[in-house]
Amino acid sequence: MKRVDILVSGGGLVGLPLGLALAQGGFRVVVADAAPPAHVLAPQFDGRVSALAYASVRMLAALGVWDGLKAHAQPIREILVSDGQIGKPASPFSLHFDSSEVGADSLGHIAENRYIRAALHQAVAATPGLELLAPATVKTVAVEGGGANVTLADGTRIAATLVVAADGRESPLRASMGINTVGWSYPQTGIVATVEHERPHNGVAYEHFLPSGPFAILPMTGNRSSLVWTEAKTKAPGLLALDEAGFNEELSRRFGSHLGATRAAGPRWSYPLSFHIARDFVRPRFALAGDCAHGIHPIAGQGLNLGLKDAAALAEVLLDAARLGRDIGALDTLKRYERWRRFDSFTLAASTDALNRLFSNDIAPLRHLRDLGLGIVDSIGPARRFFMRHAGGDIGKLPKLMKGEAA
Numbered sequence: 001m002k003r004v005d006i007l008v009s010g011g012g013l014v015g016l017p018l019g020l021a022l023a024q025g026g027f028r029v030v031v032a033d034a035a036p037p038a039h040v041l042a043p044q045f046d047g048r049v050s051a052l053a054y055a056s057v058r059m060l061a062a063l064g065v066w067d068g069l070k071a072h073a074q075p076i077r078e079i080l081v082s083d084g085q086i087g088k089p090a091s092p093f094s095l096h097f098d099s100s101e102v103g104a105d106s107l108g109h110i111a112e113n114r115y116i117r118a119a120l121h122q123a124v125a126a127t128p129g130l131e132l133l134a135p136a137t138v139k140t141v142a143v144e145g146g147g148a149n150v151t152l153a154d155g156t157r158i159a160a161t162l163v164v165a166a167d168g169r170e171s172p173l174r175a176s177m178g179i180n181t182v183g184w185s186y187p188q189t190g191i192v193a194t195v196e197h198e199r200p201h202n203g204v205a206y207e208h209f210l211p212s213g214p215f216a217i218l219p220m221t222g223n224r225s226s227l228v229w230t231e232a233k234t235k236a237p238g239l240l241a242l243d244e245a246g247f248n249e250e251l252s253r254r255f256g257s258h259l260g261a262t263r264a265a266g267p268r269w270s271y272p273l274s275f276h277i278a279r280d281f282v283r284p285r286f287a288l289a290g291d292c293a294h295g296i297h298p299i300a301g302q303g304l305n306l307g308l309k310d311a312a313a314l315a316e317v318l319l320d321a322a323r324l325g326r327d328i329g330a331l332d333t334l335k336r337y338e339r340w341r342r343f344d345s346f347t348l349a350a351s352t353d354a355l356n357r358l359f360s361n362d363i364a365p366l367r368h369l370r371d372l373g374l375g376i377v378d379s380i381g382p383a384r385r386f387f388m389r390h391a392g393g394d395i396g397k398l399p400k401l402m403k404g405e406a407a
């Protein structure tokens, strides 16, 4: 039977950086992913972009991933937040974040998930001590004495000191280890599309709150932006089925004309939106990371940033334990990780949920209240700077990797 220090189940946008951080720290690591690499690396696999906070960018740089990604990443220079109604001009009360106000070059970067994945796969191939098994589905994990025995769908068995589940929202492993979640579905669908526009966006991201939910315009490289269009679940199928002219018309009613003529380019994707958080993040010889531990609304573009913070914190806790000669799979070691990450994840998950509830409606008194709120925050410099640090991921106890240091 193959023996490793750590087996990571799930080689997505969180599992792969975790594998890199652990192997670069000296552990023998296997990452098993159910999907074939050629499938997940194909452009049609995932149409999303990710807003990478600058703390996440520092982490990707420390792991040697950023060099393969930066040419495809668009810096976010400014963010404009406004409230509005379809086909009408935005409310005059808006919130403006400018990277120059916090002395930074950018507030983060927008990168297409397909390029993040490609850069991660490239870094994994160049990292000794790290093996990516794919396609390889983890079927069972049996915790026995001082280790965990993992069985893959093809019958392969691997013994590990610790197993980490980074296998996404529906994680079968999480349930098999008896970890429950609290959560709910949103009556909303996330429509994602790339939009080409006439004028340059100058690195400005827009979050426009419409009655059905947030309509985010995220600057991509070139004269392109990515839409994350939150629409009522009942209306989304009709919009997705429109012909090109109809879709472009609906798009421009919401997008506005600030970037000149616009048109959707390429396919449209849709994602069901839900919220969940695991009641526990760890069990003896077992830990959760990324969407497996928490799934949040994309309103603030923070799901992946949260997952990357899990990966950085877990790697740091495990490397500290190994340096002190402690058992990396022992519950008291893993509890340190849980204490670090669970409260932080819960706070962010709850605030994104509250933001979505406050903004996704057309109730007049609430609209006045939130317009007032946007205006107040905009007029107070320290409040604005607090939110910018928040968006940049620079709050709370940052793991070393997110400060750009080795774990």
Ligand SMILES: Cc1cc2nc3c(=O)[nH]c(=O)nc-3n(C[C@H](O)[C@H](O)[C@H](O)COP(=O)(O)OP(=O)(O)OC[C@H]3O[C@@H](n4cnc5c(N)ncnc54)[C@H](O)[C@@H]3O)c2cc1C
Residues within 6 Å of the ligand: 009, 010, 011, 012, 013, 014, 015, 032, 033, 034, 035, 048, 049, 050, 051, 052, 136, 137, 138, 139, 166, 167, 168, 169, 171, 172, 190, 192, 228, 271, 289, 290, 291, 292, 298, 300, 301, 302, 303, 304, 305, 306, 307
């Ligand atoms: C519309 C939308 C927009 C978003 N925008 C942003 C954004 O701007 N910024 C941001 O930070 N976040 C954003 N997010 C959130 C972000 O995409 C997720 O948080 C992130 O992709 C989670 O990564 P993950 O690796 O934890 O899970 P996943 O991406 O779900 O990966 C799980 C992996 O596990 C594998 N797997 C599953 N089961 C098994 C098994 N049994 N054995 C082995 N492998 C298995 C799968 O093949 C997959 O590769 C957005 C989400 C949505 C829906």
